[in-house]
Amino acid sequence: MSFFKKKTKKRINQSSLDHKDERNEINEDMLRTNLNENIQHVKQLLGNSSDLVIREIQIGKGRLIKACLFYTDGLVDTNSIQNYIMKSLMLDDQDLLLSSEQNIVQVLKDRILAVGDIQDVTEFSSLMNSLLSGDVILLVDGYSQGFEICMRGGKDRGVMESTTETVVRGPKEGFTENLRTNTALIRRKIKTPHLWLESKKIGRETVTDVAIMYIDGIANDKVIKEVHRRLDRIEIDGILESGYIEELIQDEALSPFPTVYYSERPDKIAAELLEGKIAILVDGTPIVLVVPALFVSFIQAAEDYYQRADISTLIRLLRFFSLFIALLGPSLYIAITTFHQEMLPTGLLINLAAQREGVPFPAFIEALMMETAFEILREASLRMPKAIAQAISIVGTLVIGTAAVEAGIVSAAMVIVVAITAISSFVLPSFAMSMSIRMLRFPMMALAASFGLFGILIGFIALILHLCSLRSFGVPYMSPFGPFIKEDIHDTIIRVPRGRMFFRPRLISQKNIRREQTLKQDRQKNVD
Structure with missing residues (x-):
C-alpha cells in the first residue's frame, strides 16, 4: 500500500510541476x-x-x-x-x-x-x-x-495581366503575391456582403496567412467544414506557395489527375465562387486554389463566357478533340502501323512503308525517342532566358526533326504525329491537366505497342473507371457525367445560351441553386 501511495504522490507532484511550467511559460x-x-x-x-x-x-x-x-x-x-x-x-x-x-x-x-x-x-x-x-x-x-x-507596405508587384491564362476578350488583370490585393480583386467582382472571408495561419516557421473565401448561402456547408478540417490538420514548418497546400489537402495523392483547381485570374475565381465553390488564397503567391474541382473545369476557359454560346461550344468541342489527340495520337499511330495495317488506304500504307524502309527501330521506340526529345526541348525552353528561349525551341525542334528524318532514325510521318500531338496539348487551358495528359501518353503508347487497338481500349476503359472513382472534397470528379445529371449538362462539353442556364451545379451548391429566371417569366413580366 505504501508503494501505491508513493507512486500516486509522485504523480501528483509531477502534475503540479507541469502546471507550474505552463504558468511560467505563460508569464514569460x-x-x-x-x-x-x-x-x-x-x-x-x-x-x-x-x-x-x-x-x-x-x-x-x-x-x-x-x-x-x-x-x-x-x-x-x-x-x-x-x-x-x-x-x-x-x-x-x-x-x-x-x-x-x-x-x-x-x-x-x-x-x-x-x-x-x-x-x-x-x-x-x-x-x-x-x-x-x-x-x-x-x-x-x-x-x-x-x-x-x-502600416503594411513595402515593395510588391502590381496588378498585371496573367501570363499563363491569356484571353482575347475579358479582363486583363491577374492576382499578385499580396494576399490583401488578391482578396480586394475578388471583392471588386462580387460586392455582396455574403462573400465571407476567413483567415488562418499555417506553418510553424513561416506563419503564412491563408484565406478561405466563399459565398454564404450558395456554398455547401459540408464542403466548408471539410476545407477547415483539412487545413487545420496541416502540421508543417513552412508554406511558401499554394502548391504546398494543394498537395496536403488533395483527395488522391497517387492519381495523375489534379483534384484541386487553381487559377491566377480574379474573374475565373469569382465565377467559381458563384458556382458554390470555395477559394483558398495563400499569401506570397498569385495562384489561388478552388475546391471542389471537376474534370470539366480544367477544359473550360474564362473566355468561354465572354463569347456567344455557339462560338464557345465549338471551341470547347475543339478542346476535347485536342485532348484525345494529345492522349492517343502517338498510340493510334503505333497500333495501326504495327498491328492493323489493313485499316489504312493502300496508297497511304505504301507511302508509310517506303518511309519506314530505312528506319532501324520499331514504331514504339521511334515515338518514344521523339516524344522524349520534344519534352526535353519544352522543359529547356521554360528554364532558358526569355530572350533566347523561343528561338532555341523553334530552331531546335526544326533542326532535330529534319536531321532525324534525313539520318533515317525516324520517319517523316512520326515527326508529323508528334508535332500535332504536342500542339494539341497546348490547346488545353489548364497547365495541370496538360501535364497529366502528357504523362499518361507514355503508358498508352506502351499498351498500343503490346496489344494494338485492344491495348488502347483497355487503357482507355481503365482511365475512365479511375476518373469515375475520384472525388474532390466529396464531390464526384466526373460530375455531371458520372453520376449523370441532366440539368448540369448545359455547361460542360457544350454551353447553352446564358438565358437558359437556370441552375448552379446540383452536387456543388445544394442551397440557392437557381441562378437565373426563365425567359418566359421575363417576357411575361414585360407584357404585364
Whole structure:
C-alpha cells in the first residue's frame, strides 16, 4: 500500500510541476511593465537583426511619457508612420497633461493615434507575429499592454495581366503575391456582403496567412467544414506557395489527375465562387486554389463566357478533340502501323512503308525517342532566358526533326504525329491537366505497342473507371457525367445560351441553386 501511495504522490507532484511550467511559460510570454525589459526581450528574440527598427520617443508636454515604436524595415510604409503615428504622438499641441490616475494607453488609442486598424497586444508571441508581418508595435513604459498598428507596405508587384491564362476578350488583370490585393480583386467582382472571408495561419516557421473565401448561402456547408478540417490538420514548418497546400489537402495523392483547381485570374475565381465553390488564397503567391474541382473545369476557359454560346461550344468541342489527340495520337499511330495495317488506304500504307524502309527501330521506340526529345526541348525552353528561349525551341525542334528524318532514325510521318500531338496539348487551358495528359501518353503508347487497338481500349476503359472513382472534397470528379445529371449538362462539353442556364451545379451548391429566371417569366413580366 505504501508503494501505491508513493507512486500516486509522485504523480501528483509531477502534475503540479507541469502546471507550474505552463504558468511560467505563460508569464514569460506576457509583456512587462518595464519598457527597457520589453525592448531587450524583442532584440533577443530576433537575434539583434539589423532590419529591426526601434524608435524610442517621449510624448506629452507637462508629464513626459516614454514610449517605443518597433517595425521591420522593408515591410512597412514609412511615410504613413511619419504622417499618422509620429506626428500624432510628438506634436507639441497634443493634450497629454494627464494625471497619474488616467490610463495613458487607452487615451492614446481613443484620442491621439490617427490610424484606423489598431489592436491590443499583451503577449510577445502575438507581438512578434505582427511585427514580422509588417505591423508597427507601440509600447508605453509602465504598461504591460501595447498596440499593433497596421502600416503594411513595402515593395510588391502590381496588378498585371496573367501570363499563363491569356484571353482575347475579358479582363486583363491577374492576382499578385499580396494576399490583401488578391482578396480586394475578388471583392471588386462580387460586392455582396455574403462573400465571407476567413483567415488562418499555417506553418510553424513561416506563419503564412491563408484565406478561405466563399459565398454564404450558395456554398455547401459540408464542403466548408471539410476545407477547415483539412487545413487545420496541416502540421508543417513552412508554406511558401499554394502548391504546398494543394498537395496536403488533395483527395488522391497517387492519381495523375489534379483534384484541386487553381487559377491566377480574379474573374475565373469569382465565377467559381458563384458556382458554390470555395477559394483558398495563400499569401506570397498569385495562384489561388478552388475546391471542389471537376474534370470539366480544367477544359473550360474564362473566355468561354465572354463569347456567344455557339462560338464557345465549338471551341470547347475543339478542346476535347485536342485532348484525345494529345492522349492517343502517338498510340493510334503505333497500333495501326504495327498491328492493323489493313485499316489504312493502300496508297497511304505504301507511302508509310517506303518511309519506314530505312528506319532501324520499331514504331514504339521511334515515338518514344521523339516524344522524349520534344519534352526535353519544352522543359529547356521554360528554364532558358526569355530572350533566347523561343528561338532555341523553334530552331531546335526544326533542326532535330529534319536531321532525324534525313539520318533515317525516324520517319517523316512520326515527326508529323508528334508535332500535332504536342500542339494539341497546348490547346488545353489548364497547365495541370496538360501535364497529366502528357504523362499518361507514355503508358498508352506502351499498351498500343503490346496489344494494338485492344491495348488502347483497355487503357482507355481503365482511365475512365479511375476518373469515375475520384472525388474532390466529396464531390464526384466526373460530375455531371458520372453520376449523370441532366440539368448540369448545359455547361460542360457544350454551353447553352446564358438565358437558359437556370441552375448552379446540383452536387456543388445544394442551397440557392437557381441562378437565373426563365425567359418566359421575363417576357411575361414585360407584357404585364
